[in-house]
Amino acid sequence: MTLLRLRNLSVEFATASGRFRAVDGIDQDVDEGEILAIVGESGSGKPVSMLAVMGLLPWTATVTADEITFDGQDLLKMxxxxxxxxxxxxxxxxxxxxxxxxxPCFTVGWQIREALRIHLGMGRRERQARAVELFEQVGIPDPVKRLSAFPHQLSGGMNQRVMIAMAIACKPKLLIADEPTTALDVTIQAQILDLLTALRDETGMGLVLITHDMGVVAETAERVSVQYAGQKIEEQPVGPLFRTPHHPYTGALLDALPERATDRHLPTIPGVVPGQFDRPAGCLFSPRCKFADATCKAQVPPALGPELGRARCFHPLNTDERVAS
Structure with missing residues (x-):
């Protein structure tokens, strides 16, 4: 069953020099119990689309969509x-x-208990017991003592676990994790990802994992949505995406993985993600793409069929024609 459904979602920000479209016509579905990864470079609009769903964008943002539904409820009309x-x-x-x-002005325990009070109406003892249970669940040692700590008294990994505890406190149907392992050492990264996967298995919640780490995607996700400059440019199950990417940008991301390097030098993607004033007329990836031709630079590519990962490209990779050539 589809838990989250987005159709033609766009987000524009008002700036001193005009309007900037950070998310451009994205369609997305997330099913119950599914782990969806959204990947792409910084500037690809990965968190913005989910913040729009959450209603947490600033007043300078304008959100438009044909449909935003969650668990059968229309968020546009709510x-x-x-x-x-x-x-x-x-x-x-x-x-x-x-x-x-x-x-920073309140203890981490107070912040968790406040969420339980507002959303679940729990009494004081219930809130304390649930907070201790949550800290134990996310692997925080000596939970009773840690509940009395302020954020600055805890390490980055501990604060990340606190954030996870707060997010799962009310047993959500959908959890969105925005770069949950950023700035954490490798051991803690693995623990956090194992924890999120175990929570999905235990509760059946959907999980959206926003990341730029393709290694995390390979180990955790079931389906991958690739974004570039605010557009969704490819989507496939994780196995087929790693084996046969169809958009040149997806292929370039995978080629840049250290474990795939065949030479002393790690492959890179030249240039940067286009911003407000340098967006090309045709394919947004064309200035950086080695396969781009005059058509790519002048016309917006359509989304291809599901057999080609719905890639938005005139010259998709790993097709019979490309292999034959």
Whole structure:
């Protein structure tokens, strides 16, 4: 069953020099119990689409869509009060920077208990017992003592676990994890990913994993959506995507993995993701693509069929024609 459904989602930001489209016509589905990874370079609009779903974008953002539904509820028509009751309870998010997301003026225990009070109406003893249970669940030692700590008194890995505990406190149906392993050492990264996967297996929640780490994607995700300059340019199950990418950008991302390097020098993608003032007329990847021709630079490529990963490209990789040539 489809848990989250987005159709033609776009997000524009008002700037001093005009409007900038950070998300451009994205369609996305997330099923119950599924782990979907959204990948791409910085500037690809990965978190913005999910923040739009959460209703957490600043006033400078304009969100438009043909459809945004969650668990059968139309978020576009939902009143603000009803949406606030939903966000944090059934639809939760782990933010990228725990030190800037946690309130430095309150203990981590108070912040978790406050979420339980607002969303579940628990009494004081219930809240304390549930907070201890959550800390144990995410692997925080000596949970009773840690609940009395302020964010600055905990390590980055501990604060990330606190953020996960807060996000799963109300047993959400969908959890969005924005770069949950950023700035953590490899051992802690593995523990966090194992924890998220175990929570999915235990509760059946859907999980959206926003990351630029293709190694994390290979080990954790079931389906992968590749974004570039605000557009979704390819989507496949994780196995086929790694074996036979169809968009040249996806292929270039995979070629840049250290374990795939065949030479002393690691392959890179020249140039940068286009911004507000340097967006090309045709394919947004054309200035950086070695396969681009005059058509690519002048016309917007259509999305291809599911057999080609719905890649938005005039010259997809790993087709019979490309192999034959």
């Amino acid at each position: 009143e603000a009060a009803a949406r606030r009751r939903l966000i944090g309870k059934d639809l939760a998010m782990i933010f990228q920077e725990p030190m800037s997301s946690l309130n």
